[in-house]
Amino acid sequence: MTAASPRTPAEIAELLAFYASAGVDDALEDTPINRFAEPTAKPAERRPAERAPAAPRREAAPESRTAPERAPERVENPPAPLSGLDASNIPDAPARAPAAAVPDEAQALLARQLAARATTLDELRQYMAAFDGCNLKFTAKNLVFADGNPNADLMLVGEAPGRDEDLEGLPFVGRSGRLLDRMLGAIGLDRTSAYIANVIPWRPPGNRTPTPHETEICRPFIERQIELVNPKVLVNLGGPSAKTLLNTTEGILRLRGNWRVHTTASGIAIPAMPTLHPAYLLRTPAHKKLAWRDFLEVKAKLRALG
Incomplete structure (x- = not known):
């Protein structure tokens, strides 16, 4: 699946921003994704597949990785509690609700x-x-x-x-x-x-x-x-x-x-x-x-x- 390869980092950021404003808080892909893996593992796994046709770009990855990696973080941070991917958010919700209502x-x-x-x-x-x-x-x-x-x-x-x-x-x-x-x-x-x-x-x-x-x-x-x-x-x-x-x-x-x-x-x-x-x-x-x-x-x- 290389249909997304022509997209530029700016286009990807705009698409993610659209998904976030539309309430999308999870992604479905053709291949399974380990949601409990280290956060840096996902960009490292996806980008070689996207940039595989150009070998020299893999050496330039440290320079080009900065822009696309920061933009998704700004978009993904707000809906993270809804998706439940951040394990630190799981005990907070039930702990606060009873104290306010019960x-x-x-x-x-x-x-x-x-x-x-x-x-x-x-x-x-x-x-x-x-x-x-x-x-x-x-x-x-x-x-x-x-x-x-x-x-x-x-x-x-x-x-x-x-x-x-x-x-x-x-x-x-x-x-x-x-x-x-x-x-x-x-x-x-x-x-x-x-x-x-x-x-x-x-x-x-x-x-x-x-x-x-x-x-x-x-x-x-x-x-x-x-x-x-x-x-x-x-x-x-x-x-x-x-x-x-x-x-x-x-x-x-x-x-x-x-x-x-x-x-x-x-x-x-x-x-x-x-x-x-x-x-x-x-x-x-x-x-x-x-x-x-x-x-x-x-x-x-x-x-x-x-």
Whole structure:
């Protein structure tokens, strides 16, 4: 194969630059190439084949080798990590990713230990306020623990506080909170006859969705909170709350309106009704009728349980 022999070093450099800009990070050739060989071995193996017709050029190789060898190096260096030819890049990628995305398992274990240690809601709140294992705490203004009556038969759990909740330190006090108050009022309840909390007690920056790792770190706290309140009926406001506390992957539109069971660590089974989050209802008013049906089910269940 001598079709490439007429190409000049400048043409080869331009071709390699084109391949690099097009995302090409590996080459296929007619003959096998040892990717683990010394970097200087490849130019030494290829160039005699390309310049074999002219014997004198082999003596001049040290002078002509400089230009074509530097040009490919400038082109090949950027995509080298993608091709995986540089063995030093292999351990770096998996080593950096977990440190940025995966929380310390010791912090998750500490959260479980602190939650189990709490015997009252006041103790649980103190443990949560002192807990530094969740990164959300350092960007939030306040711990949003709960609101309402801890002796109520009904407990409602959302996902995470928003801006207004973060400022006041209470759950559901913004627009979605006012809608929730009206929904409770429609079945004859208010914040003095219900207890309201969130899976995540700290506001995520910019109201972003909490990561699965953040949710898992905070899960022991909300599960212990439910266990200490021991309501007769639990309402999961929105898909994240339902998925976390009911151990399911189904979407909220499939879950809502169907009674499920939340089982506490002590084995107590609490009837749970997944329903649409008030914030979702503000964006999709046509689905308020679905939430109304769910709350009628909750009212009937509370009445049946006395």
